[in-house]
Amino acid sequence: MKEKKVRQLAAVMFTDIVGYTALMEGDEEAAIKVRSRHRKVFQQEHETHQGEIIQYYGDGALSIFKSAIEAVHCAIGIQRLLKEGDPVVPVRVGLHMGDIVYSNTEVYGDGVNFASRIESLGVAGAILLSGKLNDELKNQKQISTRSLGIFELKNITNPVEVFSVTNDGITVPAPSELKGKLKKPVKSIAVLPLANMSSNEENEYFSDGMTEEIINALAKIKGLNVTSRTSSFFFKNKNIPVPQIGKELNVSTILEGSIRLAGNQMRITIQLIDVADDFHFWSVTFDRSMDDIFAVQDEISLLIAEKLREHLGHFDIEDHLVDGPEIPVEIYKRYLKSRYLMLKMSKHDIDTGISDLQQIVSEYPHFTKAHLGIHLGYALLGTIGLMPAGEAFAKGQPFLDKAIELDETLPECQLNLSWISFLQKWDLALTYRHLNKGLEISSAVDFYQSMASTLGAEGKFKAALNYLETAFQIDPFSHINYHLKGFIFYAEEKYEKAIEQFEKSISLKSDSQVSIQYWGQALLLQGRNTEGLAFFQNLPDKPGDLTKLGGTTLAHAALADMDQAKTGIA
Known part of the structure; x- marks a missing residue:
């Protein structure tokens, strides 16, 4: 009798045990224990969530569900249980909602193939979803997900968006950790640090500037995604292939080049590289006089933009991308050198940079960026802890005020005005106006981070995370992005995800x-008081830094050791 086959829509789950083949070759007995525990947990969770196991195949399994929601809850249960106990079983899970052909002995069809490809992208502890299945989870507050990007899958015609479950206890991989080919944003570029080819190594300040x-x-170009300085400079002096850098930064184009200074002349070489093909599709060399530095910056930027548009x-x-200040070239070079020093983040370098900039503004008081540079210097001293914060901010404020007086339309001025409105005046409407005005001028990552901070302070966590997703696209190697995301989870009392x-x-x-402070506090708020105390006690002693003392005092209080807590307060 011919076996009856039924076509239906179902949620399809694929799983496999990561590293099982190597384990079997090295320790067959341990491998059998791992597989046995995998199947026990797998069956238990499928019975709980009304799933049907179709087939075990070596180190993996295929199953189907009538409900996408139940399928995801089942996957979460499986991962949480397999990460605990003995032995721990490293499993990756892929889920898709699609059309299948089903009989008593097998399941096949596009839906099955799709789920298999999604699963193959993953890492141990993760649960990856297709966009179609993710759509079924809307309004499900118990399940949280986020997009990892658009990927090209083997034997799947069109690129697909892949999501990760982000519930507590579930591993959330970075896009670069997935094994598939990430489809690069169509209009995106990372500008790698230009190499200093001058005989004088001290000219590096100029190439960085x-x-x-x-x-x-x-x-400034709308519709072009430009990686921020922080992430671009992360790859400075690192011998990493361009395709790998492109994948890490999730861009379609890389700009690299060099600068050579000789007297009053400069030679600037620029190359544009298509990341997907590792192909140099344009290069140019400029031999120019330093006297024309601002015109050259504008000329180069416009030409790069035009070549990117062609590609x-x-x-x-716009007609111009760089508006040069009315100052001599030598003053501009001193400005670049001062900024270069301050971004080294040592007290000596910041103090030197501030001193040089103060001399510049005494000679050229209309140079707005120099005033902003001094304000930045004092902000760094106060933030890093190299000067009492109140003293540092008070010293920097007059220079910010002067910069705003000179040209409040600069993106940096709008950003600082938003911080004043937010942190000092608590005028949220004005804060948003400054941030939006800044975003009209520039797509710098600072505006998205500040939007996330402000929305988070209002308790609008979902909106804040949306802005942070854009911040991560622009600046994937920013510690600030990760801290802000952690703080939002902290505010939502999702302490494990925050940590x-x-x-x-x-x-x-x-x-x-x-981040260190909130990490320790998150441990205490979970009731992990002994662990929290050890965390703070193991911090290094730093003069003037109260993180260790404050943290240990909180931990002693949480442990009801009030004598030690009172000693800390005293």
Whole structure:
């Protein structure tokens, strides 16, 4: 008798055990225990969530559900249980909602193939979803997901958006960790630091400054996604292939080049590279006089923009992207050098940079960016802890006031005005006006971070996370992005997810004190008081830094050791 086959819409789950083949070759007995536990948990959770196991195949399994919601709850249950106990079983899960052909012995069809490809992208502990299945989860407050980007899958005609479940206890991979080919944003570029080819190594300040000016100029173009300075400079002096950098930054185009200074002359070489093909589709060399530096910056930025438009597709370009200040070239070079020093973040370098800029504004009081630079210097001293915060901010404020008086339309001025409106005046309507005005001029990551901070302060966490997603696209290596995301989870009392983000922030900037503080507090708020005390006690002693003392005092109080807590307060 011919077996009856039924076509139906179903949620399809694929799983496999990561590293099972190697484990079987090295320790067959351990591999059998892992597989046995996998199947026990798998069956238990499928019975709970009304799933039907169709087939076990070596280290994996295929199953179907009538409900996408139940399928995801089942996957969450499986991952949480397999991450605990003995042995721990590293599993990746892929889910898709699609059309299948089903009989008593097998399941096949496009839906099955799709789920298999989604699963193959993943990493241990993760649950990946197709966009179609993710659409079924709307209004399900118990399930949280986020997009990892658009991927090209083997034997799937069109690129697809892939989502990750982000519930507590579930591993959320970075897009670069997935094994598929990430479809790059169509109109995007990362400007890598221009190499200093001068005989004098001290001219590096100039090549870094020119790089930053090009980034800022291109960021003014609507419809072009420009990676921020922080993430571009992350790859400075690192011998990494361009395709890998492009994948890490999720861009379609990379700009690299060099600058050579000789007397009053400069040679600037620029190359544009298509990341997907690792193909240099345009290069140019400029031999120019330093006397024309601002015109050259504008000329180069416009030409790069035009070549990108030819290669990537249409976007509007303004007549000018760089408006040079009316100052001598030598003063501008001193400004670049001062900024270069301050961004080294040491007290000596910041103090030197501030001193040089103060001399510049005494000679050229109309140079707005120099005033902003001094304000930045004092802000860095106060934020890093190299000067009492109140004293540093008070010293920097007059220079910000002067910059705003000179030209409040500058993006940096609008950004600082938004901070004043938010932090000092608590005028949220005015804060948003300044931020939106700034975004009309520039797509710099600072505006998206500030939007997220303001929305988070209002308790609008979902909207804040949306702005942070854009911030991550522009600046994927920003410790600030990870801290802000952690803080939002912290405010939502999702402490484990918050700790995960704080840890990533600190991995990018080991002295990120604010992330360290909230990480420890998150441990205490989970009732992990002994662990929290050990966390704060293991912090290094730093003169004037109260993170360790404050944290240990809180932990002693949480442990009801009031004598120690009172000692800390005293």
